[in-house]
Amino acid sequence: MKIFSNIFSWIVVFLGLGLTGFAGYWFAYREKVSQQSGYDWQKVQKTKNIIPVAIIGSGPAGLSAALYTSRAHLHTVVFQGPQSGGQLMSTTEVENWPGMGKKQGPEIMKSVKEQAQHFGAVLLNETIKKVNFSTWPYELTASDDTVVHALTVVICTGAFPERLHNVPGEAEHWGKGVTACAICDAAFFKDKDVIVVGGGDSAAEQALQLTAYARHITVLVRGDKMRASVAMQDRLKKFDYIKIRYNSSITEIEGDGSHVTGVKLKTAQGAEHMAIDGVFLAIGHKPNTEIFKGQIAFTPGGYIAHSCRTQETSQEGVFAAGDVSDERYRQAAVASGDGVKAALDAERFLQHIGFDEMLAKKIERKLYDPVIASEAAEITAIESMDQFKQVVLESKTPVIIDFYTKFCSSCLQMMPYIQAIAAQLKDKLVCVKVDIEKMAELKDRYQVTTVPYFVVVKDGLVVGRYNDVMTKREFFDFASRFVTE
């Protein structure tokens, strides 16, 4: 008997040693892996303000990327920058967004934004003013001096067309007759007279794209010759309705505020007036890349370089999409498609460096989510049956009852999420909390056996239950199920 118990205890000891050894080996292995790859998860767990997917910019590329990564349940924060929605916000009618028919630019961006938010992306109005890609997690400094740490970064800061300086009427008629995209807007100038400003290849290209629509095309060249290639210039000459004017520039754009009607020109022969319906600027684009100088590789044209078939930049874990990395197409639909590529590349990268649901749970409390901090709804505590009747049973919207005790740490841990999501879904859903030690009657009524325990009541009836800890995301999904639009 004694021997048997000895053997038994030995077995326990061996098993224990074995397990400890295995665990030790496992942790050592993980650490080794993370050190070898240069992605130090130990460091991540000690860091605050973590963002698994940080997206800089909020045009079609950025928001499409956000839609995909947030749908993949990755915490995604979009730093929208100075112009939320990007270049489409200053366009009017967009006809070539696939699957949408004719729509206003801002309208399209609004629906992409709502889609991204629906899947849980956090959209902030901050601008990123500094990045540091030499350390991982990557350091991003926002305009309010917050420093966040991103596991992956998707750059979608776009580009802006160079504009005419000191030309009255130019800003007023931007998007209303003055534009920089012949591919997008040529169709609006059918049988009309237009001017193309510029002397490079892109001016020649815009003029040629316009040949299918416009009646007369005048190319205004500032100097005494075009910089465009000879072949290009030859092609322009084939069209008798394209006229090239040298030593000429626009001094004023005239119109009624919604259409351009004419321009004032300065030419070698003096000032001149010209009746015209549209002005196409082809004097270059400027990608928004200042903050990335010295951090990643650019193309000779100053755009962010990315690999040929993917959106990977010269820095592993940093991806670029949209006009900031596209000097050729500059189309919203292209930016959107490439944004999704960048999102899928970023997801793949996170999987590759070992980011899984376990790690996601571990760092959940370190995530940067200013919505939690700023938009916290007050959660009413139910302390009497009268109050219960009034707040819960007579509520017009569904009510989630959070049963807790003050000693339950996971209940306390969930409280910020509940507050944030209650704020997000306000007017559609009410959240209340019940301390089961104080309200035993309610505990029995709903047969609550553990905490945290969630009961959803609609029109006085139980419509849902859940009895485990949830992440913010899971709680959002859970709550959303009971919200009727």
Place this chain on the structure above:
Amino acid sequence: MTFLKKICLLLVSVSLYADTNHFSLIVVGGGIAAHTAAIYGGNARIETAMLVGPRPGGQLAIAGMVENMPGVEAQFGMSIIERLEKQAVDFGATSIYATVSSISVQETTGEEQKPRFTLHTAEGIDYYADALVIATGSRPRTLGIPGESEFWGSGVSTCAVCDCSFAQDKDIVIVGGGDAAIEEALQLASYAKNITLLLRSKTFRASARMQEKLSRFSHISYRYDVEVQEIFGDGSSMTGVKIYNKVTDEYEIINAQGLFLAIGQLPETAFIKDLVHCDALGYITLTDRQKTSVEGIFAAGDVTDNRYRQAIVASGDAAKAALDAIAYLRGID
């Protein structure tokens, strides 16, 4: 008056086209990539035709509810295709229900330097184009075993999203070991009574994260090192599969009323693989941008893309291909 004018215009254009079947740009394919290319071609006022095959749609048409198309509210894939078709036709593109069987290239001399393409169709009509965008997509790979074609659509499926309600309270087998197989399993988990994943090797090719998602379900089981040898049934519906374990050299019968294939895609390049360069898996190789190995032929969508396979990606790349083709036609490349 305008109506009459429109009819006249239509007749004139139809007779013109019917005479020659000649278009500046022909897009081969009928999915989202092809439609986007046609929209861009039409928008640039290039004479554009789309040879969509037996019917338009592509994989999006069988995709069920689509909720991740940026800017497009959640709806059925087929209704997205219908809208795209209307958009393309509104821009002046012509949609032709014809399947291309082969393409020949004529090197013309003199004035016209560009090679001109002749597209031979299964319907017996030839079409001519100055530039091509190939967007024929891909289709699911099949097993080629007895019973597969017999029970295709009555038990055998490649689309869990489309057919999940069919799996209600049934025993289901899924063939494949990649992310796609796990996605199918997750899709079916809430419907099927039992799910058995059949893997050709000892391990999953799927990511660990995807595998972990499956561990929550007790009604999902696995068979490793197996190949499916036969699908059998009672004539009208399938009742089971016969599998063979290569390692133990044993046969097993698994009762199942449904089989879902998740063993990859086959790009639709049979009609063009002798003309343009394709990779080992059959996908069209792109040289620069959306160009193929033949000047004047461009490609986009799943027929070139083994990595992303997303509708919006296909659409974005098709816009690029169309713009490349337009630049080529206008000589501004």
